Amino acid sequence: MPTFGDITQFLGGQIFGRTTLPDVDLSGKTMIVTGANTGLGLEAAKHLGDKAASVIYDETNCQNQTEIQVWELDLADYKSTFSFAKRVVEELPRLDGFLANAGVEVERFELAGDLELTLKVNVISTFFLALGVLPKLQETSEKYETDTTMTIVGSLIHNFAPDDQLDIGKEKDIFVELSRPEIADMAQRYPLSKLMSHQCARQLAKHVSATAKQGRTHVTINWANPGWCATSLVRSKKKSLPELALMPLIGWTAEYGSRTLVYALTAGKETHGCYLSESQVKQESSYVRSSKGQEIAQRLWDDLITRLREVRPER
Template sequence: MPAAPDILQFLRGQLFQTPQLPNKSFAGKTVVITGANTGLGFECAKHLIQLNVSNLILGCRSVDKGEAAKEKLLTRSKSTSVQVWKVDMADYGSVKSFANKLNKDLPRLDALLVNAGISTNEYHVAERLEQTLTVNVVSSFLLCFLALSKLSQTAAETGEASHLTIVGSLVHCFADHQQIVRPPAGKIFATLSDKSQADMAARYFLSKLIVLLCVQEMSKQMSRSKEKSGKDAVIFNCPNPGWCKTELFRQDDGGAFARNLLRLIGRTPEAGARTLTSAIAADVSTHGHYLSECQVKPASVWVRSQEGQAVQSKVWKELIDQLNTIEPGVSEALV
């Protein structure tokens, strides 16, 4: 169970604080969004057009659905260039191809919003790991590492920090952290991918806990790299959109109680997406932080604990080993 401060923070934010769009123009900027054809990603794309973004790349698993989203977006603006690129986060080869196109074809990259994710109570394997871990964690960070050089290059050339954002969630507070405490070092992902032990009912929560831990650790490494190189910063943050009425939980909606509560206090996708749009416009004070209601807020009590910080290092090391196996030397982007 989450600690009382975590529950109070969630309730205050969900019930009494309304996310606000940033007062910032994206004119001249290029932004890439994964999972952009529906839900929060699509709503964020609509916000960016409202804020005059010049170039918008929609990363979608289904090109047809992406093209349909593109047509809707183009009715809102004739000055924004919108492209649809295929990326399947359950396929490392697809992620690498997407990143390669991003690095070769884009003259600049001002912001990458890693939004694509899944929530399912069904066990499936993708790339030899349980699929939620592959999509929400490993592929997401693989894309982050592969895009880092382009983001850094853009920041250096423009003199303005670029943004790298992975969508987080308040549900990291509800995750059973013992599932990543118990496995021995080097066996976390393998243990979680063991079908006989996989707790799929809570897997989405756990994936968002792992994401937040790894964002915190990666941002530390990025800050050290900046100190050594003196290069312009890439701001890396992790926004929580709140509890939103999207299609994310269409396979596992938590039952009748959760459905009715969501109807009462859930945010619209548009309101939730304001947190993502804000995150890719935020200043350096958000680097490495969990954001909620467009503000820096504390991560869960456990994440901030001594045990949580020790497990963070253990999970990070294992993630880096995974990534270097998928793409040898990819972690050198932080050196």
């Protein structure tokens, strides 16, 4: 549960924090934004387009394509996730930035295959896709001697996640256990998924650092909080009384929140392994930084990689 410091950082950032757009030229660059059909992803893609990048949207439903290129992606489906990653690696001449923004927040328990939908979309498939497109980011970095970046969209709400729900016996797969309907706490599932996402992002950054070739630019991995924004993410979920009361007072627009995402995507290698909020590097929750949180992060990563080996198509 959040400490007093976690709460004050959240309130201070939300009430007094400011986001800024970076002054960068993205001419000739290629960026991918997942979940760009609405909300934060759409606003981030607009900003990237304004800065002259070649932007690829994803959208679960591709009937209403815009002039900007749209690729189909459904993170609830492993086949779609792996197909998207394969297309990135095989078809794109370069990839300079990848913004993993797609996510869901639902009220009722629902399985996607053998996993609860929120966990599969927000954590498992998000990092399957991240690992799938990582080779193209690495290739671009080396071939063009340029910085490339992967930004995972996190959330300030990870501070309020019920971290005790991750304290599951070491012999058990955490994702499988949390997908049991009799113990799934759906009221807290979205915050929990964001906490798990932060923990996995930390592990991904460590993986990239450990496998980077000496003397060569490696891919920057960071994760960013867009702030508490009025978006359509909760379209499948009723708003709580605090949300109804506080959103008009301290909530941000999707456009305003998207600025931190664009900032993170262009902030450079100094932000590798860092959490960004209000367009600056910030501390994560006390739990994420604790020895217990780091131990659970390693377990989550191990469970995720084990599952990846089981479900990934043969190359």
